Structure formats: structure tokens, C-alpha cells
Amino acid sequence: MAKNAFYAQSGGVTAVINASACGVIETARQHSDKIGTVYAGRNGIIGALTEDLIDTSKESDEAVAALRHTPSGAFGSCRYKMKSVEENRAEYERLIEVFKAHDIGYFFYNGGGDSADTCLKVSQLSDSLGFPIQAIHVPKTVDNDLPITDNCPGFGSVAKYIAVSTREASFDVASMAKTSTKVFVLEVMGRHAGWIAAAGGMASDADIDLPIVILFPEVEFDQDKFLATVKDKVDKYGYVSVVVSEGAHWPDGRFLAEQGTRDAFGHAQLGGAAPVVANMIKDALGYKFHWAVADYLQRAARHLGSQSDVEQAYAMGKAAVELAVEGKNSVMPTVVRKSDSPYTWEIGSANLSEVANVEKMMPAEFISEDGFGITDACRAYLGPLMQGESYPPYGENGLPQYVIMKNECIEKKLPSFETK
Secondary structure (H helix, E strand, O other), X not given: OOEEXXXXXXXXXXXXXXXXXXXXXXXXXXXXXXXXXXXXXOOOHHHHHOXXXXXXXXXXXXXXXXXXXXXXXOXXXXXXXXXXXXXXXXXXXXXXHHHHHOOEEEEEEEEOHHHHHHHHHHHHHHHHOOOOOXXXXXXXXXXXXXXXXXXXXXXXXXXXXXXXXXXXXXXXXXXXXXXXXXXXXXXXXXXXXXXXXXXXXXXXXXXXXXXXXXXXXXXOOOHHHHHHHHHHHHHHHOOEEEEEEOOOEOOOOOEOOEEXXXXXXXXXXXXXXXXXXXXXXXXXXXOOEEEEEOHHHHHHOHHHOEHHHHHHHHHHHHHHHHHHHOXXXXXXXXXXXXXXXXXXXXXXXXXXXXXXXXXXXXXXXXXXXXXXXXXXHHHHHHXXXXXXXXXXXXXOOOOEOOOOOOOOEOOOOOOOOOOO
């Protein structure tokens, strides 16, 4: 008998996470002999705990297909980290209880490192409770910091957006530098890994030479060295663009942007590195500046989606279902790079025990010797991930046409449950 499936989106959403959802739902519909209805958790894993299950069978094939070009999380996501089984066994037992009540045998969790850990724990606990669940993690994170996979769906489109924005802003500041602004600072995401910041370096190449300084989380911030580099760039070019990762930090580990607060995962709440850096330059060198924080714009910019990123996001959702149908459990589909030029890749898989709670940092050979730029090796890695355009359809009003799902929920069968 076919078992139903549960799909949920976790953590910060991306421009292409819905493409993975599309891959999951469309592929599951092609395997109706083994997979019944795909239920999506409203607001991620919270939807499973509260039995708030969206019936995706109510969505038309056309609506599901439109997910491929629609940004952000169509079913809602959340920053909710489940504690260990020892700390809160009741939550995991509640998940299994909900899965039992709705005959769910497949769990597809679309997220980053924390969701990989949750996926692994659900699989392990379900066996001990006598209700086996095939738990498959669908990789997603703009931070590009999951191990084993060559890259993470969501990252390529962010990289493209940051590279394009840095190039365009650099052209702007160059035009104003003689009598006005000489410094533009762009703050990008990336708590511990500088992949997104590195993409800013792609704005400058052999054909378009731009003065760009990058501040990576992997390189301790040296204020004197940084200011000297900024001055050298302005002396040579008349202006400079600075791309700063939100995770840039002082030698003692303090983030430039740390606010003293914590998010739901217990991570330091960041935001504000750009004004810190801009004012530092102003105070030391007197240059007029402008700064911006890419924030949600960088991860929601589906209008500038990378074709390779969209294709891989869909492929990961499709592969997750195919792995489940094959009987696999506690695994994650991966991107395996075969060649840089021409860019070729294939699908692999990794055990969740090797993925959960492991962060992949920028390799040292990707960062230039001075610590403020990227190397040719980094360019060879990043370039293919930004390749190709995958524009959404546009309406007569000149705006992209994105889909909003019906998100009709099924009837609850269990007592209410409060999340903590």
C-alpha cells in the first residue's frame, strides 16, 4: 500500500527552494503506486508538530509547475530547532504520532545543517518507536556550507545577485567619485562561511577591472591592514567597493555586526557590519560613503535566478523522492561536479550522519594572499554556479508572475500540541 509523504521547508528561504518543492511534488505524483498524498507542513516542521498539514493534491499541476519560478517558501518556513531527543523526546514522539495518524511513511525535509540533524533524529527514533519513516534531507542553503555536496541549491542565485549588484553599484560609485561618494559598502549573508561574500569578487574580471575589497568570516579582521588597502584602491581607481560578510569578526572572535542578541537557533543575531565598516573608513580616511544591506533581497531575487541553480534545486527534490522510492533512508541527494568547463554535474548521495551539524568553509586556496579577494580557483568554482538565466514569466504590468498556493489543510485527528 502507498504511504503518504510529509514535506517541509526549513530555515531561511531562497530564490529556488520552491523549485525543490516542485521536484518533490511532481515526482511523487509520478510514483502514485508507492507515494499517496504529499502533505506540506504549514510553516515548516511546526506544521507537523501542530498537525497543520497542507494537502498538495488540492493544487493543480499548473500551480505546482509554477513553483519552479516562484521565490521563497510557498508553504511557509520557520526557524525552529528541535532539541535533542534526550532534552525533548515528546516533540519527536508527537511527530511520529502525527505521521501515524495520517499514514505518512516519507519525510522530506528541505533545509540546511540543522534540518539535516532533525531529519536524522526522526529516522532513528521512528525505528525505535515501531513506525519506520524514510527520512530524506533535501539540501538548501544560501550559505553554501553543507558538506559533501559540491554546492547547495539557493547559493548560485544569491551569488549571481551579489556579483551583479556589486558590479552595478561599482559603476555607480565610479561615476560619482570625483566630487562625491568614493566608497560603497555592501553587507551580505554568511555567518561563518564566506561563500556569498566571495561572489562579490566575481564582479571584477579580466574585461571589467573594478576595485573590490572583500571581508571574509574566514579571515580575522585587521583594521589597519584593511584601511591601508582601501586607501590604496582609492588612490589608484578613485573609488572602492567593499563587500563585507555579516560574519566578519575581530581577532578575539567578536562579530563586527554582533548585536548581543540570539536567534531561535541560538546563533548570535547579526546585522550592521556595513555601517560599522563605512563609518570606520569615514573616521580614518574621510571618504564619503554609501552602504547597503542585501538582506532578504539577495535570497528572494528570483528575477535574477541562476539557471544552473534552478535546475539543481529541482533535481535535488526529484532525487529525494527517487531515493525514497528505492528504499533509501537517512540520506541526502548531492551535487557531484564532474567538470568546470564545460560545466557538468551529476547526482550523488550522502549519509545524514556525515552531513548533520558539519559546516563547509571557504578553502584557503580560494582566498587571495592578502585576504581581501578571491583566487582563480575560486572563480573556476563559482562561475558555473552563476551560469545561465532563468527568468520567471512577466505580466503586462511589467512584474514577474509568481504563484500563491491554495494551501488547504486537512482535518486534524489529534489533540492540540504546543510548541516551545
